[in-house]
Amino acid sequence: MAADIVLRVENVSKRFVRGERYDSLRDLIPSTLAKLTGRTRSTPTAAKEFWALREVNFELNRGEAFGIIGANGAGKSTILKLITNIMKPTSGWINVRGKLSALIEVGAGFHPDLTGRENIYLNGTILGMRRAEIDRKFPAIVEFSGLADFIDTPVKRYSTGMYARLGFSVAAHVDPDILIVDEVLSVGDVVFQNRCIEKMNSIIRGGATVIFVSHNLRAIAELCPRSILLEHGKVRTTGPSQEVLREYLESCGQEGRQAKSKELAITAVRVRGSHSEGVAFNSGEKVSVDVEVECTGEGEPFSVVLFVNDDRQYEAFHTSTEYLGYPAISLKSGERFTCTFEMDLILAGGTFYFGVLLYRFNIEKIVDRVFPAATIFVNTLSEVRGIINPRPRISAFGPVAEIEPAKEAIKQ
Amino acid sequence: MWAIFLPAVIVAAGVIVRYGMSAISGKAISTQEIAGITVKGLVWAFFAGAMRFSSTSLTGNPNLVTKIYMPREIFPLAAILSQLLDFAVASVLVVVVFFLTRLGASLQLLWVPILLVITVALATGWALLISAACLFFRDVKYLVEVIITFAIFITPVFYDVEMFKKWSTLLLLNPLAPLIEGLEKCIVYGTAPDLPWVTYSGAIALLSLVAGFYFFKRWEPAFAENI
Numbered sequence: 001m002a003a004d005i006v007l008r009v010e011n012v013s014k015r016f017v018r019g020e021r022y023d024s025l026r027d028l029i030p031s032t033l034a035k036l037t038g039r040t041r042s043t044p045t046a047a048k049e050f051w052a053l054r055e056v057n058f059e060l061n062r063g064e065a066f067g068i069i070g071a072n073g074a075g076k077s078t079i080l081k082l083i084t085n086i087m088k089p090t091s092g093w094i095n096v097r098g099k100l101s102a103l104i105e106v107g108a109g110f111h112p113d114l115t116g117r118e119n120i121y122l123n124g125t126i127l128g129m130r131r132a133e134i135d136r137k138f139p140a141i142v143e144f145s146g147l148a149d150f151i152d153t154p155v156k157r158y159s160t161g162m163y164a165r166l167g168f169s170v171a172a173h174v175d176p177d178i179l180i181v182d183e184v185l186s187v188g189d190v191v192f193q194n195r196c197i198e199k200m201n202s203i204i205r206g207g208a209t210v211i212f213v214s215h216n217l218r219a220i221a222e223l224c225p226r227s228i229l230l231e232h233g234k235v236r237t238t239g240p241s242q243e244v245l246r247e248y249l250e251s252c253g254q255e256g257r258q259a260k261s262k263e264l265a266i267t268a269v270r271v272r273g274s275h276s277e278g279v280a281f282n283s284g285e286k287v288s289v290d291v292e293v294e295c296t297g298e299g300e301p302f303s304v305v306l307f308v309n310d311d312r313q314y315e316a317f318h319t320s321t322e323y324l325g326y327p328a329i330s331l332k333s334g335e336r337f338t339c340t341f342e343m344d345l346i347l348a349g350g351t352f353y354f355g356v357l358l359y360r361f362n363i364e365k366i367v368d369r370v371f372p373a374a375t376i377f378v379n380t381l382s383e384v385r386g387i388i389n390p391r392p393r394i395s396a397f398g399p400v401a402e403i404e405p406a407k408e409a410i411k412q
Numbered sequence: 413m414w415a416i417f418l419p420a421v422i423v424a425a426g427v428i429v430r431y432g433m434s435a436i437s438g439k440a441i442s443t444q445e446i447a448g449i450t451v452k453g454l455v456w457a458f459f460a461g462a463m464r465f466s467s468t469s470l471t472g473n474p475n476l477v478t479k480i481y482m483p484r485e486i487f488p489l490a491a492i493l494s495q496l497l498d499f500a501v502a503s504v505l506v507v508v509v510f511f512l513t514r515l516g517a518s519l520q521l522l523w524v525p526i527l528l529v530i531t532v533a534l535a536t537g538w539a540l541l542i543s544a545a546c547l548f549f550r551d552v553k554y555l556v557e558v559i560i561t562f563a564i565f566i567t568p569v570f571y572d573v574e575m576f577k578k579w580s581t582l583l584l585l586n587p588l589a590p591l592i593e594g595l596e597k598c599i600v601y602g603t604a605p606d607l608p609w610v611t612y613s614g615a616i617a618l619l620s621l622v623a624g625f626y627f628f629k630r631w632e633p634a635f636a637e638n639i
Contacts, residue, residue, distance in 0.1 A: 016637065022549075023548070023549060023550050023638070024551040025549045025551050025552065025555070026551050028549065081478075084480075084481045085481045086477075086478060086479070086481045086636045087633065087637060088633035088634075102480070102481070104479045104480065105475075105479045108475050108476070108479030108480050109475070109476060109479070127480075
């Protein structure tokens with residue numbers, strides 16, 4: 001291995017058996033006897049295998065934060081279990097360098113009858129800390145979890161959120177060389193989630209390698225410069241998180257689209273600037289978005305929804321024909337429909353994605369969905385950072401000349 | 413508390429059985445015999461407990477097996493260790509009985525640690541195999557229960573092997589039998605254990621231990637998928 005590669009996953013595949021296999025002698029012995037006597041009934045295990053992972057390759061450098069994304073069942077948790085040595089790959093090699101700490105599931109190592117305090121010691125030991133080390137970090141762990149009042153309560157009386165807080169707090173204080181975090185941010189409240197992200201940022205800054213699995217795409221985009229996208233056990237893309245996230249959302253959009261009725265379909269979405277059609281716009285420019293819909297069968301009444309997400313897939317805004325005072329549209333077979341949204345593009349600099357929905361507001365049904373329908377780049381102006389550009393200006397700037405009038409203003 | 417109670421019940425049962433036997437055969441029961449049953453009952457309680465606890469040691473902790481990596485032999489070993497602790501506590505019973513029956517100590521007591529080490533090794537080897545077997549086949553647990561229940565009849569806990577004259581060899585083939593008998597001999601009667609048979613038990617124990625670790629380690633990668 002090269003000097004700064006701490007994890008190398010090479011051609012890793014993992015095969016599972018689908019369905020129930022013999023897990024008791026009661027089932028095994030009769031079927032073995034049946035086989036021996038030649039009377040083979042259906043063999044439940046054969047031909048029911050599937051590959052959870054197929055020839056997955058990636059490498060991680062020291063101090064890198066790496067995201068793993070993919071739909072449910074894409075193999076994210078499986079790859080983590082292989083890395084942590086909980087399972088062995090069917091074929092391929094995994095090389096790990098250094099101390100590895102994994103948080104596959106929050107509070108996995110907790111014993112329900114023990115108190116929070118005892119579980120910190122138990123979990124810390126399981127994650128590879130010495131007793132003296134835990135003694136030293138104990139106040140910090142409790143402080144971070146915010147559970148000081150409940151630390152002597154058995155964890156079976158904890159809520160799910162408290163469990164998560166304690167679990168993350170312990171794992172985050174282990175100081176591992178490689179930290180693996182699997183979807184733990186989804187349980188805590190917003191304050192705690194932000195605290196977790198901050199903590200992970202500081203762990204990354206501290207030089208640890210972090211593997212982060214989450215459906216929270218914003219967190220992935222914020223924490224991880226590089227990501228991998230798994231799809232049905234195969235690597236679809238590896239690369240900068242922005243690109244991988246975009247690909248992931250595109251694939252989601254396609255899947256979502258296939259599932260919907262084909263009778264009504266969005267056939268075109270065009271973003272035009274005041275000058276021409278394109279992808280690069282200036283902040284504040286007037287833009288028009290044309291949406292074309294075609295009806296090929298029994299059409300249902302719908303409204304057109306337009307939404308814009310930023311590069312971390314946070315929605316900047318959404319609007320619709322319904323909000324703008326237009327009635328639902330009904331089309332007959334073979335008819336086409338078009339509408340144009342006009343707006344001032346008061347977005348800050350960056351990449352934005354347009355998405356379009358055909359939506360029935362009365363029954364909350366998505367008829368068709370295209371995302372990203374268009375990608376635009378808003379030219380960066382240094383006046384703002386963030387999502388929107390409300391054109392901030394400064395109307396006063398300088399030392400405060402008189403203090404007395406201000407005080408009187410407060411009294412009034 | 414429970415550490416003493418359970419072995420005490422086994423010992424009490426043994427004493428009652430012995431009383432029954434002596435009533436039928438017309439021989440009076442000696443204090444030595446009661447002390448002997450105490451020793452044997454305790455060892456049996458440890459061994460049976462170790463088997464019982466190890467059978468659920470892996471399957472009872474699915475969270476730890478599937479979510480966190482650690483050497484999995486910790487689970488059966490922890491079962492053994494907890495039973496060993498109970499055994500140590502229950503040994504107080506032996507001291508009490510000895511005090512009541514005024515039996516003396518002899519140099520033969522030096523055999524005790526050796527015999528105990530062999531017993532623990534035997535228990536550990538089997539515990540490793542049983543815990544893994546219970547993980548792959550859920551009904552092995554019931555099988556273990558049944559075997560433990562019956563094994564007390566083929567293990568010289570309530571009786572002595574000598575009672576069976578020419579059949580005693582057959583009983584001593586149970587690797588636990590020479591150990592239990594040996595412990596009784598050196599603690600209660602102050603005589604040396606039957607060396608060839610203890611060697612036999614030791615060999616079986618070593619074999620079990622090696623086989624236990626070998627197969628446990630071999631099967632370990634499949635634990636998380638099969639639990």
